[in-house]
Amino acid sequence: MYGNDFPGEDPPGGLLGEVEAAEAALRAAAQQDRDAAGPGTDLAAYFAQVVDADQKIEPRDWMPEAYRRTLIRQIAQHAHSEIIGMQPEGNWISRAPSLKRKAILLAKVQDEAGHGLYLYAAAETLGISRDELVDLLLDGRQKYSSIFNYPTLSWADVGAIGWLVDGAAIVNQVPLCRCSYGPYARAMIRVCKEESFHQRQGYEILHVLAHGTPAQRAMAQDAVDRWWYPSLAMFGPPDGDSTHSAQSMAWKIKRFSNDELRQRFVDMCVGQAEVLGLAIPDPGLRWNDERQAYDFTQPDYAELMRVISGDGPCNRERIAHRRRAHAEGAWVREAAAAYAAKQRNKKKEMVAA
Amino acid sequence: MSERGERTDRLGAEGPAPLWEVFVRARRGLAHTHVGSLHAPDAELALHNARDLYTRRQEGVSIWVVPASAITASSPDEKDAFFDPAADKVYRHPTFYEVPEGAAHL
Ligand SMILES: [Fe+2]
Ligand SMILES: [Fe+2]
Numbered sequence: 001m002y003g004n005d006f007p008g009e010d011p012p013g014g015l016l017g018e019v020e021a022a023e024a025a026l027r028a029a030a031q032q033d034r035d036a037a038g039p040g041t042d043l044a045a046y047f048a049q050v051v052d053a054d055q056k057i058e059p060r061d062w063m064p065e066a067y068r069r070t071l072i073r074q075i076a077q078h079a080h081s082e083i084i085g086m087q088p089e090g091n092w093i094s095r096a097p098s099l100k101r102k103a104i105l106l107a108k109v110q111d112e113a114g115h116g117l118y119l120y121a122a123a124e125t126l127g128i129s130r131d132e133l134v135d136l137l138l139d140g141r142q143k144y145s146s147i148f149n150y151p152t153l154s155w156a157d158v159g160a161i162g163w164l165v166d167g168a169a170i171v172n173q174v175p176l177c178r179c180s181y182g183p184y185a186r187a188m189i190r191v192c193k194e195e196s197f198h199q200r201q202g203y204e205i206l207h208v209l210a211h212g213t214p215a216q217r218a219m220a221q222d223a224v225d226r227w228w229y230p231s232l233a234m235f236g237p238p239d240g241d242s243t244h245s246a247q248s249m250a251w252k253i254k255r256f257s258n259d260e261l262r263q264r265f266v267d268m269c270v271g272q273a274e275v276l277g278l279a280i281p282d283p284g285l286r287w288n289d290e291r292q293a294y295d296f297t298q299p300d301y302a303e304l305m306r307v308i309s310g311d312g313p314c315n316r317e318r319i320a321h322r323r324r325a326h327a328e329g330a331w332v333r334e335a336a337a338a339y340a341a342k343q344r345n346k347k348k349e350m351v352a353a
Numbered sequence: 354m355s356e357r358g359e360r361t362d363r364l365g366a367e368g369p370a371p372l373w374e375v376f377v378r379a380r381r382g383l384a385h386t387h388v389g390s391l392h393a394p395d396a397e398l399a400l401h402n403a404r405d406l407y408t409r410r411q412e413g414v415s416i417w418v419v420p421a422s423a424i425t426a427s428s429p430d431e432k433d434a435f436f437d438p439a440a441d442k443v444y445r446h447p448t449f450y451e452v453p454e455g456a457a458h459l
Binding site: 187 | 370372389395
């Protein structure tokens with residue numbers, strides 16, 4: 001799928017095609033809504049009916065309190081991940097090997113900031129404020145994706161992140177374009193369209209390195225070796241241990257299980273790795289004709305739990321950096337607010353005069 | 354939009370930066386469409402932020418920003434009563450009328 005068509009340009013198929021299909025489905029569902037009856041008195045039944053019909057729940061609709069809480073948690077953690085996710089790659093903006101790479105990486109990291117902001121805006125429609133969300137992240141009361149607690153040791157890591165981390169994010173996020181909550185679904189459509197550039201630029205970095213000097217090739221392989229299993233872990237614990245899954249599936253927040261998405265990701269990556277000429281660091285990886293899918297070695301879920309609970313290689317650094325950036329930006333926010341107040345007063349004086 | 358819960362609507366000048374709803378005209382000939390929201394201390398910064406956030410890939414030729422607190426919304430909960438007057442006026446739609454055979458360009 002994605003990246004297999006590298007370096008040529010094919011019409012959108014694969015995952016980007018699915019994003020477009022989700023967008024079309026969103027429009028179609030909205031059309032259907034014209035004929036639907038209003039909520040009447042049984043709000044819970046109306047909610048269930050809207051979700052069952054694959055229509056969207058909108059901010060002022062009645063919704064179960066647990067649905068609201070689940071969405072706030074999931075969208076907020078997603079937003080935090082985009083914001084913290086700027087750091088590992090941000091570390092390489094000043095050290096990118098050429099002006100072109102620097103400009104591209106800057107645009108990519110700026111996109112991630114944008115994704116965080118779309119998602120914070122979507123979370124806010126559920127009745128929580130931006131400041132509360134920021135505090136929840138800075139106090140460590142809400143999590144972000146475990147993957148961003150791993151360090152970027154070489155330039156090739158920027159390529160591996162684009163290919164594997166953004167790639168895994170896309171596989172996770174494409175089904176969210178069909179999520180039952182309207183503002184989240186709409187934000188995800190926007191995000192997914194932008195993510196495809198991220199994945200391709202990473203893939204291109206690795207492709208260039210893999211066809212470069214032996215040292216560059218080794219650097220690319222080393223990056224893939226380190227990022228492969230943490231990327232597999234991004235899909236979360238195996239289905240048997242996943243606590244929130246069943247209810248989220250029933251509410252159509254989640255559309256596929258962790259293991260289904262992980263399998264899908266592995267099946268996509270194998271062909272892409274072949275084109276790169278790089279090895280996936282898994283001796284157990286082989287085609288299973290019966291399942292029509294690849295067998296593969298599972299990531300270390302004990303490590304995943306350790307990293308999520310704060311004990312990854314960079315957890316403290318990431319949060320410390322975020323806190324510092326937030327504190328050091330305070331004067332900008334204050335100055336902008338003071339300037340806005342001054343302009344307002346000036347206008348008032350002019351009106352009064 | 355005023356679509357959101359009251360808590361975020363009430364954000365004032367002293368507290369966090371107010372919320373703005375962003376509308377983008379994608380191309381000439383199309384109406385402005387709601388694309389999302391953002392926080393900014395004033396209209397000018399809201400416009401700048403909206404450009405950086407919602408039109409990084411030439412998604413628009415024109416942007417409106419509107420303070421979220423300035424929007425009055427009908428809520429879907431009131432859908433029945435609020436939109437009922439339109440439901441029984443099917444004669445507002447051209448499909449209500451039967452066109453006699455032979456009458457063209459109608
Ligand atoms: Fe992103
Ligand atoms: Fe990304």
